[in-house]
Amino acid sequence: MKRNRISIKDISKALGLSNTTISFILNGKAEEMRISAQVAERVLAYVKEVGYTPNYLARGLVTGKTNTIGFIVENIGNPFFSQIASLIEEQAYNNGYKIIYSSTNGQTEKAVELIRMFRDRGVDGYIICPTEGLEDEIKQLREENRPVVLFDRYLPKIDSHYIGINNENAMYEACRHLANKGKKHIALITTDSQQTQMLSRLEGYKKLIKERNLNEYILYIPYRERKERLLSDFEEFLKKNPMIDSVCFATNYLAVGGLEVMRHRKIKIPTKISVLAFDDNEALRLFQPAITAVEQPLEDMAKLIIDRLLVDLKLGKVTDKTFHKELSAQLILRDSTEKA
C-alpha cells in the first residue's frame, strides 16, 4: 500500500502545532483540553480541506477499540440469518459500529477458528449463533472480558447473554391451534440436532400432544445430511403414517423441502393435511395455499441484541449478571391451516 495518505504528523507540521493538539481536536476533546476555539477551527477546516481521515488500525492498536462487531451465523445464505443480519447491520451502523460476519455452517471447528480470527483482528464484541461444543471458547471470551451475545440458541452449560424467542411456547401454541381445528394426528418434522431452540420446539410439541392425549408422530432428519435425507425420509414417513392430518415443520429449510415433497405427491393442503412452519418467509407466503407460520420478531431481536452488546461495550467489561431474554413469536394464520 502506498504511504500516500495524510497523517496527523502531516497536519501538525503543516499547521505548526503538535500531534497532541491535533489528536485532541479530532477526538472532540478540544473544549475539555481548553484548546482555543480559533485553533480548533483552523485544524478542523484544514482537515476537511485535505480530506484527512484517521487510520483505524493505528487507533485500534493504541485504544484497543476497533468499533467492529464480529457476527457469527450458521449460514448467511439462509433467509432467517440474512434478514436478521440486515437488521443488525443497520442497528450497529446507527451506533457507529461495523459488522464483520462469517458463517460456521454448523461446524464447531469453523466456529472456533472464526472466534479466534475475530479476536486477532480486535473486534470489540461478538454476536454468535453458537454451534454445539462451543462452550469453552465462549467462556474464555467472557473471562477475557470480551462482550458476547448469543442468539437463536444458547449453551445450557455456560452463562452468557442470550436473546431468542420462547420456542417451546411458540411451538405449543402453533400445535394447539391445529388441535383446536380438530386435528387428531399432528406430526412434527424436525432435526436430530441438540440445539436448544430445536429441543424447545420439540418440547412444545410434546407438551401439547400429551395435554390432548394424542399420538406423537415425529420425524428426525439428520442435521448433517438434511439436504439428501429430507425428501426421501419425509416421503416415506408420510406413507407409513397415512392417518396424519397435519404437519409442523420445525425450521425453515425443512418446510421448503417438505412442501416440495407434498406438492410432488399432490397432497391437498389443507384438505388432506394442514401445514404449519416455524420461521416465516416469502416462499411460505407465496405458496398456494399460503402457509401458516410462526414469525420471529426479527426487528426486536436485532435491537435487543445490539442494545445488550452496547451496554457491555460502553461498560468496557462483561457484566457478571447475564441477560437471558426470550421474546414471543407470533403465529401468522394463513390458508394452509384454516380451510379444513
Add this chain to the structure above:
Amino acid sequence: MKRNRISIKDISKALGLSNTTISFILNGKAEEMRISAQVAERVLAYVKEVGYTPNYLARGLVTGKTNTIGFIVENIGNPFFSQIASLIEEQAYNNGYKIIYSSTNGQTEKAVELIRMFRDRGVDGYIICPTEGLEDEIKQLREENRPVVLFDRYLPKIDSHYIGINNENAMYEACRHLANKGKKHIALITTDSQQTQMLSRLEGYKKLIKERNLNEYILYIPYRERKERLLSDFEEFLKKNPMIDSVCFATNYLAVGGLEVMRHRKIKIPTKISVLAFDDNEALRLFQPAITAVEQPLEDMAKLIIDRLLVDLKLGKVTDKTFHKELSAQLILRDSTEKA
C-alpha cells in the same frame, strides 16, 4: 481491553531471542533467513504452548495489509445478495481473506461512506455492487491502487473490473421462449432505475419485441417506492392491458410482489398469463405453478470475483487492463410458461 495477551516481546524475552528472529520464524521466513531448525522448532513449540496469535492490527499497521475484503451489496437481506455473499465468503475464506460487508440500500451517500469506512480500516480489496453516482469514488480507489471488482452492474462512465451476466441476452432468450410458445402480448415489469443490469434486461426485451413485431407493454415501478407502488401499479397495469398473455419480472422482488397480486386477483398461470422471473429462488420454485426463471451462475460469479480480486491483490496494484466478464445465465423452464 486488557493487555493480557502475549506479544512477540514476551516470547523473545522468555526464549532469550530477539523479536526479529521470532517474527521471521512466525512468518515462515526461517529458512530464508537461515535460522537454525532447532531454534525455529523451539519457538514454534513455545508459541503453540502459550497459544500466541499475532495482533493483526499491529501487523496491518506496518505491512499495510489486513487480509480483509470489503464487500458492498445493495441489501444483504435480499436472497440474491445473501446467496452470493455466502459463496464469496467461502471463496475468500479458502484464500485466507475475511469479508467485512455492508449494505447501501441503493443510497449513493451510504455507499460513499462505506467505501471510506473500509479504507480507513485498511481493507485490502473491494467487491462492490455500485449505486448510480459512485463513479468518482471508484475512480479514486483505482488511482490509489486499491483493487476493486464491481459485480451485478457496472458504471459505464469509468473503467473497472466487472463481473456479471449477459443480461440483455438472458432477457432476450427468456422472452424468445415466450414468443416461441405463441405469446403475442408479452409484458415487462421493471424499475425505473438506470442501473446497467436493468437497462440491459430492458434492451433484451425490446430487441425480441421488435424482432417479432410485437407490441411493447412495459411497466416501470419507481425504484425508490417499489414497496408501496408495486402492488397497486401492477394491478392497474393488468386492468388497463387485458390482452397481456405473459409477464416477465425483471428482478426478484418484483416477481414476488407481482405473484402476490396475481394470486390475489386469481389470475390463472399459465392458462391466462404465463410468468417468467429474473433471478431464481425458493419462493419461485415452490410457487404453484412453479415459475420459470433466469438463474444466474452464482457460484461461478463468486469464484471469478475472488479470483480476479486475488490477481490484483497479489500483484499489489491495480492492473490497468480492466477485466469485463459477462457470464451466461440459464433459463430454468417450469410450469408457469409450459402448460399454456
Add this chain to the structure above:
DNA sequence: CTGAAAGCGCTTACAG
C-alpha cells in the same frame, strides 16, 4: 492552553 515523548505490537532494512 500546548508540546515532547513513550508506547501500542508488529515488520524489516541494516549491520555484524
Add this chain to the structure above:
DNA sequence: CTGAAAGCGCTTACAG
C-alpha cells in the same frame, strides 16, 4: 545465523 533500532499512525499521561 541473529539482533538493535527505526517506524507504521495513532493516543495519552506528564509537564509546563
